[in-house]
Amino acid sequence: MEGNRAGYTALAGEIMGAGTTTKSKAQIDEATDFIGANLSTSADGVYGASLKKHSDKLLELMSDVLLNPSFPEAELEKAKKQTISGLQSSKTDPNSISSLISSMSKYGKDHPYGENATEETVSKVTRNDIVEYYNTFFKPNVAYLVVSHRIHKTFTEFTRLSQNS
Numbered sequence: 096m097e098g099n100r101a102g103y104t105a106l107a108g109e110i111m112g113a114g115t116t117t118k119s120k121a122q123i124d125e126a127t128d129f130i131g132a133n134l135s136t137s138a139d140g141v142y143g144a145s146l147k148k149h150s151d152k153l154l155e156l157m158s159d160v161l162l163n164p165s166f167p168e169a170e171l172e173k174a175k176k177q178t179i180s181g182l183q184s185s186k187t188d189p190n191s192i193s194s195l196i197s198s199m200s201k202y203g204k205d206h207p208y209g210e211n212a213t214e215e216t217v218s219k220v221t222r223n224d225i226v227e228y229y230n231t232f233f234k235p236n237v238a239y240l241v242v243s244h245r246i247h248k249t250f251t252e253f254t255r256l257s258q259n260s
Contacts, residue, residue, distance in 0.1 A: 096205070100220050102212030106174050107225040108138035113170035115163040120170065126156055136160060140238075161233070166225050179214050 097103055112134065113120045127134045132145035132153045141161045145153040185191035195211055202209030232238065 096207055096210055097212075097216070099216055100224050101210050101216040102178060103220040103224045104138040104228055105212070106171065106178065106217070106220055107166070107228050108136050108140075109174045110166055110170045110225070111136035111141065111164045111229075112160050114165045114167045115159045116165050117159055117163055120167075123156060123160065126152070132156075134160070140233075164229065166222055166229070168222050171220070171222055171225065175217055175220060178212065178217050182212065182214050182217065 112123060115123070118126070123134070130145055130149035130152050132143060132149055134141070134143045134153065134156060136142070141157050143153045143157050185195075198211065199209050204210065
């Protein structure tokens with residue numbers, strides 16, 4: 096449960112790809128675009144797709160994003176503003192309203208699926224909340240790695256990279 100900072104896990108996922116300790120967001124975006132790949136992040140992890148010939152480079156980028164996120168403060172503030180703007184506009188959207196009421200009715204406010212971010216909770220999210228979330232849930236004993244591709248050589252390299260972090 097996210098409590099009085101509901102929305103921080105979504106924000107963490109949103110800004111995970113916004114820079115690493117080795118690359119800026121612009122460098123990550125440029126490298127991804129150069130190989131024609133897709134790279135995205137969410138509260139659940141890092142996702143990517145590329146042609147087979149670029150899978151080594153994509154996995155290297157994904158590894159960096161997953162293992163070395165910097166969670167830039169400026170990107171967090173930008174994401175918070177965008178989230179709050181979306182929450183404000185959802186107040187007049189019938190589908191959003193019914194979805195909110197439905198999840199609260201089905202699960203109750205004390206269940207993660209019944210908990211919803213608000214302008215107030217999102218505005219309270221700090222970079223420290225996001226770093227704590229990452230440090231708690233993005234580690235081998237509570238996370239899992241799923242790779243779907245012909246990637247034997249690449250997976251071996253990913254394993255080597257992750258063990259060196």
